[in-house]
Amino acid sequence: MEKVIAIFLNHIAVVQGLSNNTKAAYRNDLGQLLQYLRSQRTDFSDVGWASVCEQDLVAYVLHLHDRGYSSTTRARKVASAKSLFAFMLDEGYINIDLTGGLHSPRLGRSLPDTLTIEDVDRLLNAASIGNSPEANRDRAMLELLYATGMRVSELVGLDVGDLDLELGAVRCFGKGSKERVMPIHS
DSSP states (O other): OHHHHHHHHHHHHHTSOOOHHHHHHHHHHHHHHHHHHHHHOTTHHHHOGGGOOHHHHHHHHHHHHHTTOOHHHHHHHHHHHHHHHHHHHHHTSOSSOTTTTOOOOOOOOOOOOOOOHHHHHHHHHHHTSSOSHHHHHHHHHHHHHHHHOOOHHHHHTOOGGGEETTTTEEEEEOGGGOEEEEEOOO
16 A cells, blocks of 8 residues: 555656655655554555545544644645545546545635744844854855745755856746746845
């Protein structure tokens, strides 16, 4: 059963081009689903994915709710399960998609929290304490995040070749390996 999950994770990485972070989230979500199913039925490991029924999946979603997972987390875990079962149906591991009746929680859209100008100043000033190479690096990283709005995962994935000082730009790769070129100041 872990083998099917491993094949699926390879599929989403290679064929769909999903990021390592997305792949890690799927691995975590599907591992948790597998652990839940095994805890409910002692014969589950012997008979495999074909023995899962729609009630098992509905009970899993209710279990997540009872454990206090947020709507966003439950929706992601349901989406992971749906993707796995669609893949297994396409590949012939199962004969029927059991996730058709599986519903995700409704999600409201909320704006992200933002830092105040004072918070940003305090953050940059804290990084400026000292004149060591590490302090200079930290300040440059924070200024780059603040100036461009790039994600931390994009920042830590930068190479020296991604910086073009002549052009005054930095190139990064974001979600879905999408390339972005952003202007930077001196």
